Amino acid sequence: MADLLVKDREIVVPGQDLATGMDFLPASGTFRDNDKIVATQLGSVSVNGRLIKIIPLNGRYVPKRGDVVIGKIMDMNFSNWFVDIGYANDAVLSSKEISVDYVEKGTDLSQYYDLGDYIVAGITNVSKLKLIDLTMRGPGLRKLTNGRIVRISSVKVPRLIGKEGSMISMIKEITECKIMVGQNGIVWINGPDGQKELLVVEAINLISEKTQEPNLTEKVKEFLETRKKENV
Amino acid sequence: MYKKRSDGRKFDEIRPTQAKVGIIKRADGSAMFQIGKTIAIAAVYGPRELYPKFLQDHSKGILRCNYNMMSFSGSGERVRPGGSRRSKEISMLTESALSPVLDLSEFPGAVVDVFVEILQSDAGTRCAGICAAAMALADAGFNMKDLVSAVSVGRVEDKLVTDLDNVEEHYENEREVADIPVAIMPRTGKITLLQMDGICSKEQLSKALELAQEACKKIYAVQKKALTEKYKI
Numbered sequence: 147m148a149d150l151l152v153k154d155r156e157i158v159v160p161g162q163d164l165a166t167g168m169d170f171l172p173a174s175g176t177f178r179d180n181d182k183i184v185a186t187q188l189g190s191v192s193v194n195g196r197l198i199k200i201i202p203l204n205g206r207y208v209p210k211r212g213d214v215v216i217g218k219i220m221d222m223n224f225s226n227w228f229v230d231i232g233y234a235n236d237a238v239l240s241s242k243e244i245s246v247d248y249v250e251k252g253t254d255l256s257q258y259y260d261l262g263d264y265i266v267a268g269i270t271n272v273s274k275l276k277l278i279d280l281t282m283r284g285p286g287l288r289k290l291t292n293g294r295i296v297r298i299s300s301v302k303v304p305r306l307i308g309k310e311g312s313m314i315s316m317i318k319e320i321t322e323c324k325i326m327v328g329q330n331g332i333v334w335i336n337g338p339d340g341q342k343e344l345l346v347v348e349a350i351n352l353i354s355e356k357t358q359e360p361n362l363t364e365k366v367k368e369f370l371e372t373r374k375k376e377n378v
Numbered sequence: 379m380y381k382k383r384s385d386g387r388k389f390d391e392i393r394p395t396q397a398k399v400g401i402i403k404r405a406d407g408s409a410m411f412q413i414g415k416t417i418a419i420a421a422v423y424g425p426r427e428l429y430p431k432f433l434q435d436h437s438k439g440i441l442r443c444n445y446n447m448m449s450f451s452g453s454g455e456r457v458r459p460g461g462s463r464r465s466k467e468i469s470m471l472t473e474s475a476l477s478p479v480l481d482l483s484e485f486p487g488a489v490v491d492v493f494v495e496i497l498q499s500d501a502g503t504r505c506a507g508i509c510a511a512a513m514a515l516a517d518a519g520f521n522m523k524d525l526v527s528a529v530s531v532g533r534v535e536d537k538l539v540t541d542l543d544n545v546e547e548h549y550e551n552e553r554e555v556a557d558i559p560v561a562i563m564p565r566t567g568k569i570t571l572l573q574m575d576g577i578c579s580k581e582q583l584s585k586a587l588e589l590a591q592e593a594c595k596k597i598y599a600v601q602k603k604a605l606t607e608k609y610k611i
Contacts, residue, residue, distance in 0.1 A: 161524030205519025234488035
């Protein structure tokens with residue numbers, strides 16, 4: 147006998163029972179306690195067949211191997227940069243991992259990336275102690291020049307990108323801005339002028355405020371189009 | 379004989395309770411919890427790297443709580459600002475009341491800071507602080523096995539009472555009062571904090587703990603409502 151105790155998309159709190167019986171399986175944000183499945187995070191329930199998971203509404207970014215993130219150079223030494231990617235510890239970018247062929251020993255690393263620069267980097271490894279290794283070798287990984295940076299919660303990144311990129315490509319199309327979204331919730335925006343960039347910032351804030359609402363893509367589209375008309 | 383409570387409550391009734399989540403926008407998580415005239419706010423910051431390094435735990439993150447009473451929070455007398463022996467104790471027990479539910483294994487070497495401020499005090503501040511802190515941690519999106527609800531129960535003369543207020547805590551005959559703050563994980567009913575100020579018999583204690591379980595169910599309902607309400611469409 148298996149019973150779902152909550153509705154799909156209902157908001158639950160940690161410790162709330164989600165289902166009884168052995169027919170359901172606990173996925174992320176849940177755990178099994180005897181015959182019950184219990185939530186461990188504040189979020190909305192997502193039932194997919196037999197799997198029950200929680201889509202969190204807030205939370206820090208937890209780095210995973212393979213993620214592409216945007217980070218800020220915070221510190222450097224003779225062979226490494228230390229990059230803030232929104233996690234508790236800074237990530238390490240070794241001079242061996244940058245895209246130029248060879249960095250001579252003793253080179254001043256600031257000629258590649260200086261303090262305060264933003265970079266798009268890939269995560270190559272996350273150790274058990276959560277030491278994070280970055281690389282700049284890969285398509286699209288580079289230093290970011292110009293533009294502006296916005297930070298949102300990393301749990302809202304899937305919503306900002308949308309199904310198969312629908313949301314982000316719509317925003318790009320309407321505002322004519324280049325946008326880059328890191329998995330860690332840091333977003334880089336570069337547009338033809340400041341006003342258009344600010345419009346994107348407003349749209350991003352709207353998305354992170356109204357994450358829960360259905361048909362968000364249409365609402366954001368409407369918002370952008372009316373704002374664009376006002377400005378013309 | 380204790381016949382009637384000063385505010386006319388039933389002996390097993392808690393004071394009117396309110397809660398709100400997300401009151402401090404810049405914090406990672408925040409909450410307000412009010413029970414009667416006692417108001418506590420809690421803000422969560424982190425996880426961030428913990429210094430000095432020898433305090434770091436390489437298997438999981440550390441919870442660090444700070445309890446503080448605002449200088450204007452007392453009943454007339456100004457509370458001296460800064461830490462005291464009492465606030466240090468309450469900071470520590472807030473930590474130990476919350477750490478059984480909190481899972482910080484994803485943040486080794488890091489610290490999560492919880493600041494609990496008492497805006498207005500009318501007894502039961504440590505319980506209000508724990509309730510607010512638990513909500514703030516949930517709001518910040520941490521993995522938690524359960525919430526934590528806390529209430530103080532106790533004895534005034536011959537009667538067992540729930541949620542003592544300041545008048546009862548400073549009852550004229552102080553030997554006739556026992557104040558027992560209890561924190562409970564509502565799902566399992568397990569206790570994460572149990573203290574007692576005063577004396578009471580073994581039977582009275584187990585009776586009082588039953589009262590605490592009942593009261594915490596009501597407090598849990600308030601906490602849950604506040605947390606889900608923030609994200610209601």
